[in-house]
Amino acid sequence: MVTKEREKRVTLRDVSRSAGVSPMTVSNVVRGDHHLVKLETRAKVEEAIARLNYRPNLSARSLRLSRASSIGILISDTNPAFLTDPFISRLVSGLSNYLSELDFTLDVQGVSPERFESATILSKAGNDALCVILCGPKRLRRRHVEHLVRMDQPVIIFQENNLPHSNNICLLSQDDFEGGSLIGRHLADKEVRSLLFVRPKLDWVAVEQRERGLRFALGHSGSEINIETIMTPSEDFEDVHQAVKDYLSRSTPDAIVGATDVLGAAALKACADLKIAVPETTLVTGFNGFDVWCYTTPNLTTVMSPAYEMGRQAGQLLLARLKDGVFSERNTVFPVSLQIGASTEAQ
Amino acid sequence: MVTKEREKRVTLRDVSRSAGVSPMTVSNVVRGDHHLVKLETRAKVEEAIARLNYRPNLSARSLRLSRASSIGILISDTNPAFLTDPFISRLVSGLSNYLSELDFTLDVQGVSPERFESATILSKAGNDALCVILCGPKRLRRRHVEHLVRMDQPVIIFQENNLPHSNNICLLSQDDFEGGSLIGRHLADKEVRSLLFVRPKLDWVAVEQRERGLRFALGHSGSEINIETIMTPSEDFEDVHQAVKDYLSRSTPDAIVGATDVLGAAALKACADLKIAVPETTLVTGFNGFDVWCYTTPNLTTVMSPAYEMGRQAGQLLLARLKDGVFSERNTVFPVSLQIGASTEAQ
DNA sequence: TTGAAAGCGTTACCAC
């Protein structure tokens, strides 16, 4: 015996009856078609709306218009707290704000890479378009992209670099290769001869690009530079901290490059633990500077990311695509910039 | 002249025609009412679904069932990157994951406190229930709560402590008063005599509670302790850093308590800048420890927050409320715990 | 086990 006080929601029809006009008139008022309604009638209707506390039913509107005024964002990540990542939280904030301004709704869902295809956002049709962040091995990501192509719906994929043959897909990324190069050139200028690259085990295109850019710049520096890589089991501070400490107990490189700021911060702490002077003995850098870089002592040298703006831009591209039926731009790359801190340069 | 390639979406009817069965049979298969459908028929239908790439239309389903299987979360914040806050990002992640497991959708929207009432999530009816995080002056928050009561819809409010008379409203918070007390007792044990509390100008109930708990514990410590407060213009690291530095250039307290970890980290950095030894000369603490506390050197003493679990719990309470028509619990308070770091205790 | 009909709340279209 369950108590169900299903008070029926107020409908447009209720308002129309209460105001003594037709449903269509109410609809015209609600939708802001004010030139269709006499001022006096409009006042009556608005009074009734306020009195009855009427709110238009979005499902009904969506069904009627065949559009939901809603975008979904699906984030593939092994970390359950998927919004914790500063890149992702900024991206989603920017997207959400842009959509809000245009009265669009944002559905947010995180999913582990293995369950990607069965995510509600993909298996049910509830959004007009999608944003996606992928991770995992290249093979898997490729499969996910193919799945997205088959969805037959506008999709923006972040931080991916293989543009599929489908004008439903648009790529949006930051120039991580260039970011890696910036770090590489900066360190080469400091005459680094041995370098440790610290990255998470989980595959992200961004991380791969950063490493490629780094190696490219170092390879063209004119000196022989020895690069080693360690993969940390997760991106959790403690895991990274421990992994770097283990490495440093055996060998002290001239520089440590973290694939993200969290990894850089953990490396910094490992150096502090082992009394390795930064920047005097070893230089340390991060990537994707938002907040973390300034929490640390010394400040972390990092590459600044335009994540928030990328989110807004995604909203813009998607809404334009919905209006015009075509993406104005299929592969946008945002510039990044080097932020030099005391972790690589005595102040 | 706009190109509109509005390829009509595949409907249940299309599938039924293609499979040579009635729409109802397809519906039964889609919804998993397998005992109503012969195995052979079901196979035919599933084949057609896969072949046509059919995805059920959520708006139509919602309209028919008068429920959207969707929850909204509205976050009142002056910071545009509202998901950046580690408490909020964990909370939303936990909520999102719980809802995903039950095939519910989560709509996320940030809004500035002044525009609160006009947020799409509130002014249009698209969700079955809401979660809300409030901020701003007490008067304004009270008005927002009243607005939520009038919505006549299940709502969970986080970090609020005045339970209104409405069984549509449920409060979920962490024990920030106790958290403040824990910090206070810890510092009193260290025989602190002068203390600086650093808080953002923007009003959050959590911050107020933390300060009250802190003052309560210090007031009962048996010693005379002088407490001063500074309000930082924002929660941005640089603003806080500067504000604390200004204060420290005039006076050196025995302890600095940050209202959040970011404020604590900024205070730590200000101490480093002015060569004030931590913890030897001044103790420093934060609040809501997630990641930041361990980035700093020394590690920040902080109060750990169960934000992720609070998000999951909110989902649980809300879905139970939708099923049973009544909140099993109207005011849940989550315990917190003290995490002692090197910023208050020589290791 | 399958099918036909009605209706969820809204809006485009056209008549008044």
Add this chain to the structure above:
DNA sequence: GTGGTAACGCTTTCAA
């Protein structure tokens, strides 16, 4: 300026 009609895609109900 205003209102009637039909339809959006789905599921509950009842009949076959």
